Amino acid sequence: MRIDVLTLFPRMFEGPLTESILGKAIDKNLLDVHVSNFRDFSTNKHQQVDDYPYGGGAGMLLKVQPIHDAIKSLQADSGRTNQRIILLDPAGKPFNQKMAEEFSKEEHLVFVCGHYEGYDERIRDLVTDEVSLGDYVLTGGELGAMTMIDATVRLLPEVLGNDESAKGDSHSTGLLEHPQYTRPAxxxxxxxxxxxxxxxxxxxxxxxxxxxxxxxxxxxxxxxxxxxxxxxxxxxxxxxxxxxxx
Structure with a gap:
């Protein structure tokens, strides 16, 4: 699986993507992750990626151009045009285990991490999914993307070492997992x-x-x-x- 992340804060992903299960998946070549700063795709001389909303209102909106060009660039880089492009948004469909299982069957996922007040509505025309981590608002989509990536990647074959491990997890069966114990008795x-x-x-x-x-x-x-x-x-x-x- 290839995963691309479009974010204004690439360094936030350095720790989570190099440790534990995700890090091991990358080391085993089961996962290929690319994190890009979509500010680099801004055509503005100041690399501005946000602007005031038409009609007024509080806050700033992410502009469509940098994200559009970033998506086109990664499509050219990967040689694929069938990406599942996921927009992190509090107004999106709530993320759950079923969605993680669905994502795990894809070859290429793209996570677009928002920031500021919201998105230019035309950005939504560029994506396949709008997904929320839960009924609350974070300062950006990065933490949500990390969570979704972790929940998805652990379902890939060979990632956990024992493919049966994930099948009995809470939510995978539709029920919460039963209590478990180890030694001493x-x-x-x-x-x-x-x-x-x-x-x-x-x-x-x-x-x-x-x-x-x-x-x-x-x-x-x-x-x-x-x-x-x-x-x-x-x-x-x-x-x-x-x-x-x-």
Whole structure:
């Protein structure tokens, strides 16, 4: 996968893109990342990339020309014209695990990180997606882009080392992940559930599913409305509701 980032602050990406899973993915040649300052594409002699909005209003808007030319440049550099171009915007569609899975199937992603008050509306005509990290406003799109890149890249084959690791993550199955434990089995009176240490894999799988349903019910009940529950899941969920006195 190739990822391009258009930003006014390229140095913000130096740490996140060289450490941990992302850094290893780049070292293994599983990921090719390019970070460009779209100020370099401004035709203004002062490299200005923003201007006052027509009709008045507070703040400054990013101009269409620098971003348009930056996108054309990276298309020429990559030799590809089928990029998924993602505009980071608080008014965009909320980012989620399903979207990360969708992005992970693409060959080339482009993240456009905004700044200032907003965008010239014509910039939206240049992109394929408008995406928000959440219902709040950041000072720029950089942190959002880093988060989306991390969530996407970890789903690429061979990135995690064990491709099964991501399949049971919270949100990947539609439920929150069940509780997990490691040694020691007893730490200062806090014990690992016996079912996890008895070697009965069928009982372990049932316990994991039940606890995943319990955690989702108690913390994110809205998620259950979107899950197609099997007969077993309905039975286990009924047990959980009785145990929780719900």
């Amino acid at each position: 007893n730490y200062e009176g806090m014990e690992v559930p016996h079912v996890l240490t008895n070697g009965n894999h069928k009982l372990i799988e049932e316990w994991q599913l039940k606890e995943s349903l319990r955690r989702t019910l108690l913390r994110r009940p809205d998620m259950l409305e979107k899950v197609e529950l099997t007969d077993e899941m309905i039975r286990l969920l009924d047990e959980v509701k009785k145990e929780e006195d719900m």
